[in-house]
Amino acid sequence: MKMLKIFLMLPLICLSGCWSSIELNDLAIVTALGIDKTEDGYLVTIQVLNSSELAGDARSGRTEVVTFTKKGETIYEAVRSLSTDIPKRIYVSHLREVIFGEEMARAGIGKTLDVLSRQKELRSDFYMTVAKGSTAYDTLNVQTALEKIPANKIFDALENSEKRWAATRTVTLDEFVNSIVSKGREPILTGIYVYGDIESGGEVLNAQNISPKSGLRLDYLGVFKKDKLVGWLNKNDSKGVSYITDHVKSTAVTIPCEGEKITINTVGTKTKIKGIMKKGEPKIKINVNSEGSIGEVECKFDLSKPENIEELNKRYAKDIKDKITGAVKKLQNEYQSDIFGFGEEIHRTDPKAWKRLEENWDQEFEDLEVDVTVDARIRNSGTMLESFQKEIEE
């Protein structure tokens, strides 16, 4: 009898159906999502992997990724309507990159973020960028060399350049949304643009050239105010922003030397920001500790003398300080956007005062006194001490 009961229960397990199961080959794996603005809605571009071209033996020479694009009143609707173009289920869990067109970004991207946060299928580990001076559609239509999947190229380039160059920034959805809703911080995103010939960028041949006719390149940081893009920073300002927000892991600092140049490879930087309330006035103290090694010497500078190194240390510190103050000035005067999170720092220092300052933080930020101290040191000179520049000239 008991056996019979178990036997009758078996179909319950077997026939319950695998309602949420889906085979790997029925998935259209989306790696990049581009969002552009149209008059009455959005132009959504998705980049889908053509997985049989990416690994395994059965390659036929088609492109590794395919881009599909469609208009829709909302993003969700547009993506769903793409089912008419794609024979597989659109699967966005492995999204690596979300790109906003510049026009879209300037108009405000707040509304588009809801769908990205709401979908349970989406992991929040993708990075967001803005197509500088262009549309997301154009940006996603370029074949990239070395990395077959353009979205992966952007993803990896963002991580790599953040670590090695410090003038770009990886921003995830959570960080971005947090910055938007916080009153004491404004968001930033890295810009990306297509260099070279946009027309031929989408061809398979593009990636087969030894020197590709076009490609994707990261630009510097874009400044937002709330959810709207307000402008772009240059190289030095972007680095300055990274110094302030303690995002510099390693970068190259070029300092003058007898009319020529010395480049220092920063190997470690630590920034401490401290908010101070003095007589009801907020004040920010930035303290940067930086260490580096000499990467390139073009002048006849005697590096064996300690006083010379001391001199270099000063110039090194000055360079960092200039970048920081430059970035602060620019954002205070031009954009009035507190992308450094100074407001949050003041909030932490004096929550009561923050309540008063909160409402007018944009103005307060503009007049905020920022005090920068930099302690920079050169720790080693690479494999040589003195350069042979002297001998070359003699």
Place this chain on the structure above:
Amino acid sequence: MKSRVPIPLRKLIKDKQSIKAEKQRADLNQSGSPSSSETLTNDQSQNSSQSQKRHQASPNDRTKLIFSDLHLNIDHIKKTLGNSSDIVTRDFCAGKNGEIKMAIIYTEGLTDSASIQDFILDTLMVEMRNSAFDGKVLNSFEWFQLIKSRTLPVGAIMEITDFQKLFHHLLSGDTMLLMDGSPTAIALSSRDWADRGVQEPSSQTVVRGPKDGFTETLRTNTALIRRRIKNPNLWLETKQIGEKTQTDVAIMYLKGVANDKTITELQSRLNRINVDAILESGYIEEFIQDEVYTPFPTVYNTERPDAVAAAILEGRIAILVDGTPFILVVPALMVHFLQSSEDYYQRADIATLIRLLRYLSFFLALFTPSLYVAVSTFHQEMLPTPLLISLASQREGVPFPAFVEAVLMELVFEILREAGVRMPRAIGSSISIVGALVIGQAAVEAGFVSATMVIIVSLTAICSFVFPSNSMAIAFRMLRFLFMILAATFGLYGIILGLIVMVLHLNSLRSFGLPYLAPNAPFILQDQKDNIIRMPHWALLKRPRLINKKDTVRGDASSPKPPE
């Protein structure tokens, strides 16, 4: 399923049964069956089993005593054995003038003809003629005693008064000496038969450690264990099980270290076996195991004498069955199946690492296919993107769902494995060629299965060969398919559910009263020294706690130190 009787009730039933058995024994003695022969046997358990068996046998055999008349005896023996041609009867006259009529009967092939020639026939026929005994003054009883005590240069002899024992000894290879006028026969030990000899065990091999393995002969096997434990407390109890086969079954344990209750329980379980044939220890295993409806073995078996010796020294009990090199050990816990005897011969550090590696392999052997099915059909978002891309490209063009693909490949592998075991040795190599080509290459090239699946099946297969004990590997092989079904229906959720059920089931298992998962559940801190890790021998000074309660200390060593 099995009806569960609450323990007190069970005990009651058992008590009733034992009362019944005792009553029957009493009846037996009253009915006049000779108990004198029984006192000659040297151990108690044999006694009881013998009397029990006699009760089961037909009443004719039970009461049939040996006649005084020699020819009557020979006729009876010949008739009973159907004049089988391998039974050799040799009657002769002994004594100075040939006044005593005697006969020896033995089974050819089971006996050592040379020793029968040299020590029995030669003594009785030639040397007795020259001896100074005066046959005329002696009656047949005195002759019998004289021969028994003075003329037979044979090690083991036994007096036998009934035919049932006579046949047992005769067919076990002993030589029967019958004398006219005496109702008692003498069984002379002359057992010797063609034997495989002690060879390296084929099922459990080691790199470092003894290479001898058990054989099909019970006596060789007991000797292999005795050679390792030279202790008077190493006790051996033998009995015959199997109405027709009369198979010798011995239990061996270290008196004082083994738990007496376990011994009693084992004896009673062995006594309960009532079947006409025991051909391998597997028969016994199925009769004495605690739980029937489980894929997990609760009786350990091994071909290695060192493993048995180690188990006996831990306080466990070995069951040796004549005719098989596989010795059973009880109680058997889960950890015993996951440990190899080599763990104790290698140094502690590498032994520990290898154990960890082995546990990883157990996990992989059980879960790899199901995890693949679950992750690739339910939880694609769990995979790192590059891995997903490569998996997706492998799956491109495969006509089956991942589950069907997995079951198919696992089945093919199981078939290949079975074929590899069964097929004649001479054509054994062709199976690997066919297997490797068919599964490994052609199926992938034809696009029937993905290369990933082949990798997973191979990984599972290799991991399942890591099991030191085949019986546990079998359990995992069966469960693997169950987990695949669960994975295909519920994904990881199903696997976790299955795992929970499996652990619950394992927790419910007992081997001779011991919790199967000990020392993990219940958790015994002291025994962790020899569980997942193995501490050096000088740190393993206590025997496993649950197995025995009395003699728990192994020794009093301390960590080795350099000279001062």
